[in-house]
Amino acid sequence: MLRVAVPNKGALSEAAMAMLSEAGYVQRRDKRDLVMVDEENGVEFFYLRPRDIAVYVGSGTLDIGITGRDLFQDARVDHGAEEILGLGFGQSTFRLAAPQGSFSSAEELAGRRVATSYDGLLDHWFTSQGIEDVEVVHLDGAVETAVRLDVADAIADVVETGNTLKAAGMEMFGEPIMRSEAILISRHGERPVGIDRLIRRIQGVLVARRYVMMDYDIRRELLDQAAAITPGLESPTVSPLADEDWVAVRSMVPSGRTNQLMDELYELGARAILVSSIHACRV
Numbered sequence: 001m002l003r004v005a006v007p008n009k010g011a012l013s014e015a016a017m018a019m020l021s022e023a024g025y026v027q028r029r030d031k032r033d034l035v036m037v038d039e040e041n042g043v044e045f046f047y048l049r050p051r052d053i054a055v056y057v058g059s060g061t062l063d064i065g066i067t068g069r070d071l072f073q074d075a076r077v078d079h080g081a082e083e084i085l086g087l088g089f090g091q092s093t094f095r096l097a098a099p100q101g102s103f104s105s106a107e108e109l110a111g112r113r114v115a116t117s118y119d120g121l122l123d124h125w126f127t128s129q130g131i132e133d134v135e136v137v138h139l140d141g142a143v144e145t146a147v148r149l150d151v152a153d154a155i156a157d158v159v160e161t162g163n164t165l166k167a168a169g170m171e172m173f174g175e176p177i178m179r180s181e182a183i184l185i186s187r188h189g190e191r192p193v194g195i196d197r198l199i200r201r202i203q204g205v206l207v208a209r210r211y212v213m214m215d216y217d218i219r220r221e222l223l224d225q226a227a228a229i230t231p232g233l234e235s236p237t238v239s240p241l242a243d244e245d246w247v248a249v250r251s252m253v254p255s256g257r258t259n260q261l262m263d264e265l266y267e268l269g270a271r272a273i274l275v276s277s278i279h280a281c282r283v
C-alpha cells in the first residue's frame with residue numbers, strides 16, 4: 001500500500017484533506033484517528049504534524065506527503081526528499097519583523113538576536129546572504145512577543161494577512177525571505193506503486209480548480225483569432241453548426257481571466273459565450 005502523510009492540524013490540515021477527498025480518496029472523519037486505510041485505492045493515510053512530515057518522507061518511512069514549503073526547507077531533508085508539486089493553498093510569506101522603526105534592512109541584523117520557529121531555514125538564509133554573527137533564537141511559537149520580553153532584537157515568522165504582526169506593534173522590513181504554500185513531497189528517485197496515480201489525481205484537482213470550460217459560437221473566418229484568445233491546454237475543440245458560416249468552440253481557460261476573455265471574444269464577434277466549472281479532470 002502507498003503510505004501518505006497528511007497534516008493532522010494547523011493551517012494546512014483541512015485544505016489538505018479537502019484536496020485528497022476531491023481526488024477521490026477516503027479521509028478520516030474523527031480528528032483523533034491517526035491512520036486511515038483507503039482499501040479501494042490501496043492507500044494508507046497517516047495524520048502527522050506538518051513539521052514532522054518532511055522527516056518521515058525524507059527518511060523513507062512514508063512514500064509521499066503534504067507539508068508547507070517553509071517547513072520542508074526548515075527540516076533540511078532536501079537530500080532525502082523533493083518537492084514535486086505546489087498545491088495552491090496555505091500560501092504565506094516568511095518575513096523579518098521588529099518593533100516599528102527598529103530596522104530597515106536585513107544587513108542591520110549582523111551581530112543581533114533574531115527569534116523564530118524556523119531556525120534551520122533562517123540560519124541557512126543568513127549564511128546565503130553573507131549576514132554574519134546573527135544569533136538565531138529558537139522559539140516554539142508566539143514569536144511576536146520575543147522582542148518585548150527581550151530574548152531577541154527582531155523576529156522572522158510566517159505572515160499571511162499581517163494582522164498578527166500589526167496587533168503586536170511590529171513592522172516587516174527587508175524583502176520576503178521566502179514565499180510558501182502547501183506542497184507535495186516524495187523521496188528522490190523512487191516511484192512506489194500507486195504514486196503516479198495519486199500525483200495525477202491531485203494534478204486533476206488543481207486543473208479543475210484553476211480552469212473553467214468556455215463555449216462560444218464564432219463566424220468561421222474569425223476562428224483563428226478566437227483560438228488565439230482561448231488556445232486551451234492543447235488546442236480548442238471546434239464543431240460545425242447548422243449554419244455553415246459559424247462554428248462552435250470549446251476550450252479550457254484560466255478561471256481568474258474569465259471576464260477579460262469573454263470581453264475579448266465578444267468584441268471579436270463571438271456570441272452565446274458560456275462558462276461552466278470543471279468538476280473533475282485528468283490531464
Ligand SMILES: Nc1ncnc2c1ncn2[C@@H]1O[C@H](COP(=O)(O)OP(=O)(O)OP(=O)(O)O)[C@@H](O)[C@H]1O
Nearest residue numbers: 009010011012068069070071090091092158160180
Ligand atoms: N496564517 C498562517 N499561520 C500559520 N501558518 C500558516 C498560515 N498560513 C499558511 N501557513 C502555513 O502553514 C504551515 C504551518 O502550519 P501549522 O500552523 O500547523 O504549524 P505550526 O505553526 O508550527 O503549528 P502550531 O501553530 O500548531 O504550533 C506553514 O507551511 C505555513 O506557511
Ligand SMILES: O=P(O)(O)OC[C@H]1O[C@H](OP(=O)(O)OP(=O)(O)O)[C@H](O)[C@@H]1O
Nearest residue numbers: 141142143158159160161162163164165
Ligand atoms: O499574518 P497573519 O494572518 O496574522 O498570520 C500569521 C500568524 O499565524 C501564525 O501563528 P499561529 O496561530 O500558528 O500561532 P504560533 O505562532 O503559535 O504558531 C504565524 O506564526 C503568525 O503568527
Ligand SMILES: [Mg+2]
Nearest residue numbers: 010011141142
Ligand atoms: Mg502555528
